[in-house]
Amino acid sequence: MVTDLLVLAAGGAVDLPLGITEGGNWFLRNAWLIPLLPALSFVVILFFGKRMPRGGSELGIAVLGIAFVLALLTGAAWIGHRDNYHGDEIHRAVVVVDDGGHSGADAADHGSGGGHAEQSLAVVNTVTWFQAGGVEFSVGTLVDGPAVMMLIVVTLVSLLVHVYSTEYIQDDRRYTHFFAFLSLFSASMLMLVISENTLQLLTSWELVGVCSFVLIGHWWEEKPNSDAALKAFLTNRVGDMGLIVGVSILFFSVGSVLPDRFGSFSIAETNALASAGMLPQTALLVAACCLMAAVMSKSGQFFLHTWLPDAMAGPTPVSALIHAATMVVAGVYMIARLYGVFFEGLSIGGSSINLMAVIGGITTLVGACLAFVQRDIKKVLAYSTISQLGYMVMALGVGAWTAAMFHLFTHAFFKACLFLGSGSAAHAVHGFDMKSDMGGLRKVMPHTYRTFVIASIALAGLPPFAGFWSKDEILVGTGGWGLFGGTGGNGAYTLMLVMGMVTAALTAAYMTRCVYLTFFGEFRGHGEPHESGRRITVPLWILAGLAVGAGLLNMPSGFQLAPGSMQERFGHVVEPVAGYFPVISHAGPSWSLAIASTLVVLTGFAVAGWYYFVRVEAASAAAGRSLTELPDGPTSRYALARMGHTFLVNKYYLDHLYTGIVAGGTKGPVAAAAYRFDQRVIDRGVDLVGETAVSAGRAVYDKVDQMVVDGVVNASGRVALDTGGKLRKIQSGRIQDYAAILFAAATVLAGILIVIV
Numbered sequence: 001m002v003t004d005l006l007v008l009a010a011g012g013a014v015d016l017p018l019g020i021t022e023g024g025n026w027f028l029r030n031a032w033l034i035p036l037l038p039a040l041s042f043v044v045i046l047f048f049g050k051r052m053p054r055g056g057s058e059l060g061i062a063v064l065g066i067a068f069v070l071a072l073l074t075g076a077a078w079i080g081h082r083d084n085y086h087g088d089e090i091h092r093a094v095v096v097v098d099d100g101g102h103s104g105a106d107a108a109d110h111g112s113g114g115g116h117a118e119q120s121l122a123v124v125n126t127v128t129w130f131q132a133g134g135v136e137f138s139v140g141t142l143v144d145g146p147a148v149m150m151l152i153v154v155t156l157v158s159l160l161v162h163v164y165s166t167e168y169i170q171d172d173r174r175y176t177h178f179f180a181f182l183s184l185f186s187a188s189m190l191m192l193v194i195s196e197n198t199l200q201l202l203t204s205w206e207l208v209g210v211c212s213f214v215l216i217g218h219w220w221e222e223k224p225n226s227d228a229a230l231k232a233f234l235t236n237r238v239g240d241m242g243l244i245v246g247v248s249i250l251f252f253s254v255g256s257v258l259p260d261r262f263g264s265f266s267i268a269e270t271n272a273l274a275s276a277g278m279l280p281q282t283a284l285l286v287a288a289c290c291l292m293a294a295v296m297s298k299s300g301q302f303f304l305h306t307w308l309p310d311a312m313a314g315p316t317p318v319s320a321l322i323h324a325a326t327m328v329v330a331g332v333y334m335i336a337r338l339y340g341v342f343f344e345g346l347s348i349g350g351s352s353i354n355l356m357a358v359i360g361g362i363t364t365l366v367g368a369c370l371a372f373v374q375r376d377i378k379k380v381l382a383y384s385t386i387s388q389l390g391y392m393v394m395a396l397g398v399g400a401w402t403a404a405m406f407h408l409f410t411h412a413f414f415k416a417c418l419f420l421g422s423g424s425a426a427h428a429v430h431g432f433d434m435k436s437d438m439g440g441l442r443k444v445m446p447h448t449y450r451t452f453v454i455a456s457i458a459l460a461g462l463p464p465f466a467g468f469w470s471k472d473e474i475l476v477g478t479g480g481w482g483l484f485g486g487t488g489g490n491g492a493y494t495l496m497l498v499m500g501m502v503t504a505a506l507t508a509a510y511m512t513r514c515v516y517l518t519f520f521g522e523f524r525g526h527g528e529p530h531e532s533g534r535r536i537t538v539p540l541w542i543l544a545g546l547a548v549g550a551g552l553l554n555m556p557s558g559f560q561l562a563p564g565s566m567q568e569r570f571g572h573v574v575e576p577v578a579g580y581f582p583v584i585s586h587a588g589p590s591w592s593l594a595i596a597s598t599l600v601v602l603t604g605f606a607v608a609g610w611y612y613f614v615r616v617e618a619a620s621a622a623a624g625r626s627l628t629e630l631p632d633g634p635t636s637r638y639a640l641a642r643m644g645h646t647f648l649v650n651k652y653y654l655d656h657l658y659t660g661i662v663a664g665g666t667k668g669p670v671a672a673a674a675y676r677f678d679q680r681v682i683d684r685g686v687d688l689v690g691e692t693a694v695s696a697g698r699a700v701y702d703k704v705d706q707m708v709v710d711g712v713v714n715a716s717g718r719v720a721l722d723t724g725g726k727l728r729k730i731q732s733g734r735i736q737d738y739a740a741i742l743f744a745a746a747t748v749l750a751g752i753l754i755v756i757v
Contacts, residue, residue: 016276018268019578020142021089021121025077027070028123031143034070034151035190037063038158042184049176054166060179061162064186068155071148078148079573082120089121120144120577124268126196135262140196142267145574146336146405150193153412157325158186160539164420165317167535168427172315178218182321185211189326193333197265198247201334205243205298208327209236215322216314228313235307239297243334246290250341253283268580271340275582284345291338292355299331300386301393302363306654308386309370312378312432316423319378324385324419325412332392332408339401343582348399351491357397361499363390366652368506372513373648376432377422380514384459385415387503391474394500399490399584400477402554402571407470409570410458410550414467417455417543424448424536425518428529434517435524435628442519444529447537449519451544456515458547460508460601463594466551472594473554475500481593489587501600508604516612522626556589 022029041063049056126140141147162182169178188211192204217229250270255263257278264270273279295301300308308328312319322328335342335356346354367387374380388411395404422432425448431437442449458465461472475481479489480497523529531537554570575581611630620627634641650656 016272017089017579018272019089019121019576019580020124020268021085022123022125024081024085024121024123024143027074027077028081028143029125031074031123031141031147031151031194032125034067034074034155035187035194037067037070037187038183038190039187042180042187045176045180045183049180055176055179057162057166057175057179060183061159061166063183064155064159064162067186067190068152068159071151071155074143075148075152078143078145081123082145082573085121122268122576122578122580124196129200133262137199137265138197139200141194142196143194144576144578146333146576147194149405149409149574150333151190153409154186154189154193154326157412157416158182158321160416160542161317161321161420164320164423164536164539165315167533168317168423169315174218178215178315181211181214182317185215185322185327189330192330195267197267198250198270198338199265201267201337202243202247205294205330205334206240208330209233209240209298212236212311212322212327215318216311218315218318219313222313225313228307228310232307232311235304236297239294239304242290242293242297246287246294249283249287249290250338253279253287256280267337271338271580271582274344275340275579277344279344281344284341286345288342288345289355291334291341292359295331295335295393296359297331298334299328299389299393300363300367301331301359301390302366302386303654305363305367305386306651306658309374309379309382309651312376312382316378316419316426319382320416320419320423323382324415328385328389329392329408329412332389332396332404335393335396336401336405339396340580340582342396343399343584346397348397349490349582349584352493353495354397357394357493357496360390360392360394360397361496363387364394364499364503365506366390368503368510370648370651371510372506373645375435377426377434377438377514377518378419378432380434380510381415381418381422384418384507384510387507388415388459391471391500391503394496395474395477398478398493398496400474400587401584402575402586403470403473403477405574406554406570407467407474409553410466410470410547413543413550414455414458414465414547417451417540417547418459420536420540420543421448421452421455422518424532424540425452425529427532427536429525430527431525434514437525438518438523439521439525439626439628440519440523441529445519445531447531447540451537451540452519453515454544455547456511460511460605461504461597462508462601463598464548464551466547466549468598469551469554469556471500471504472597473556475593475597476587476590479587481590488585490585501597504597505600505604508601509608512605512608513612516616517628520613521617521620521628524626524628 038060041060045052045056045059049059052058122142122144124140124142126138129137129139131137162179165178165182169175172178185208188204188207192201192208195201195204213229213233216232217226220226220229247265251263251265253263254266254270254273255261257273258264270279274284293304296304297307308323311323314322342356343349346356348354348356364387367383367385367390371380371383371387374383388407392404392407392411395401395407425438425441425445426432428441428445428448429437454465458467461467463469475497477489478493478497478500479491480494552566555567557567571586615630616627619630623631635645636642647653
């Protein structure tokens with residue numbers, strides 16, 4: 001065991017166990033191979049893919065298949081390690097310069113994992129990345145429950161998307177390019193989930209964003225697609241500034257209590273110090289708020305969610321992989337990874353409201369309401385994703401860490417199934433507009449229809465589908481249900497409970513609308529739609545099966561129909577129980593709340609079903625054609641309903657605010673000022689230089705060239721001319737004249753010589 005034990009400034013020794021080890025199974029110590037494989041696949045496909053028989057897709061599928069197997073083996077190794085490992089633990093040194101009112105004893109009790117009955121040692125391996133200013137920066141892997149869970153989810157969904165894409169984009173003009181960047185994205189996301197430190201996480205975070213930009217703009221020749229890619233990229237850069245600032249604050253905050261080091265990017269050390277109360281509360285609060293900005297942009301939280309629906313301009317497999325199951329949960333995963341910082345910084349325990357819970361709760365309602373007014377099936381699912389991401393953030397905000405991770409796990413499967421199902425329907429009708437391109441597809445696309453309905457029920461949260469178990473666990477975790485006994489938890493977040501219940505009803509209602517418009521009524525498109533091929537339907541059925549069965553991995557404790565080994569098994573495997581994770585309380589199951597939430601969901605289904613399957617069907621029969629809405633519905637009869645509908649259609653006017661007012665208000669004055677500067681400064685300066693040059697040239701021509709240079713030349717010419725005239729008089733052509741001149745010259749010369757000599 002490696003132990004460095006230093007002393008608190010207040011006096012007394014503090015042993016701060018992090019709960020990490022360098023030992024463990026080979027798969028846990030070499031988890032870096034999992035992201036390395038798709039990274040190598042990216043390079044090979046990019047340079048040699050066009051020479052391969054299937055354009056490089058076969059390599060991408062093979063590599064993701066191997067990575068998925070390795071992820072499963074790593075998961076199995078973690079379960080064994082989690083339950084049976086008794087090796088050495090690495091303890092890290094902590095010196096508190098100013099404990100800010102925390103006594104050494106309090107810090108020691110909390111830091112030693114007070115309340116943790118057992119330790120699940122995470123496996124950490126690092127190497128030196130680079131050195132700067134005497135500070136050593138490392139790169140490595142942190143493998144524990146959440147990391148293993150994400151490895152399995154990302155590799156599985158990515159593998160199924162790869163297979164699906166071989167048929168969906170089989171005639172695409174950039175087929176090889178698409179598969180290359182799918183591999184790079186997978187590698188980036190896999191590296192993010194096993195990052196050992198925040199600097200490495202930041203690097204992977206940015207690389208994920210770059211891949212998203214490339215894949216959203218895959219069909220960049222069409223302006224809406226390139227605009228969507230740019231919007232996603234720029235919106236995420238806004239939040240990423242918060243990530244950079246938050247990571248920097250944490251680095252220097254850790255350095256303030258570790259005088260032997262300048263700072264630390266280590267996730268385990270940062271969390272352990274935060275959970276032990278050794279970091280300044282103000283620094284944690286500011287860092288948590290800055291990091292929340294990154295979460296809001298990457299994970300589509302209100303009010304930085306506007307890029308996500310527009311990102312549906314990319315190919316549907318991209319929507320399923322990036323914008324349903326993987327990239328958009330990066331923010332949620334980052335909160336879970338740095339939960340000690342957020343838990344202490346936002347004072348989640350023992351509270352009834354905080355920034356994270358409010359943002360998550362509002363986002364659930366915002367996304368669900370916007371899903372009602374969409375015509376594009378992918379945008380319905382995009383706003384649904386925003387709503388469900390809000391559920392996860394809200395769960396983390398109320399202290400329901402395991403519930404949030406479990407919902408992330410189940411949501412990945414049923415939402416990927418829905419996105420791929422929407423792509424299957426759109427592939428058949430050559431359009432995504434439910435009102436003008438679809439309708440009646442259940443008759444000709446039975447596999448797509450059945451899997452879509454299964455995933456929709458799972459999303460809405462009806463038992464026994466997966467979404468019910470994870471959603472109900474979130475509602476229980478709010479601690480706001482006091483009927484027939486409280487549920488416990490980390491606070492009394494009653495407002496969040498209400499938001500979650502309302503969202504459950506809205507989810508059931510808008511998914512009923514989506515299913516009706518897509519699969520019922522008469523076909524309103526053109527051509528003859530048909531069922532997709534096996535490379536599309538097989539992934540759909542696999543994901544639909546997981547949408548049903550994944551919830552069984554975390555049955556509530558005391559549930560008689562589940563064996564004891566399956567009760568809360570997910571939480572046992574995934575939730576860290578170590579020094580780098582805060583001590584949180586777990587709410588007990590509430591059957592009355594489960595029944596109430598189920599009735600709320602059924603109410604949502606019933607109201608929407610009555611409207612579409614009864615009222616709209618009757619109106620369609622009376623009109624003799626397939627209708628999608630009532631001709632005399634509430635929006636045509638009530639001004640308030642019409643105003644609300646307009647408000648939703650315009651997406652709360654946020655795009656107008658950002659594009660028209662913020663960007664336009666910035667571009668207008670800036671452009672006008674730049675134009676004035678160009679005209680009055682730059683152009684005037686250029687004109688002045690030109691005018692000065694012309695004046696100088698004219699002066700040189702008139703004064704120097706004409707009067708001096710030409711005068712000298714002309715004078716020289718006149719002298720030469722006059723001299724020539726005189727000389728011509730001497731040259732008379734007579735011999736006697738020449739002889740006289742010669743004699744005179746000789747006489748003069750002789751005289752000179754006589755005088756001199």
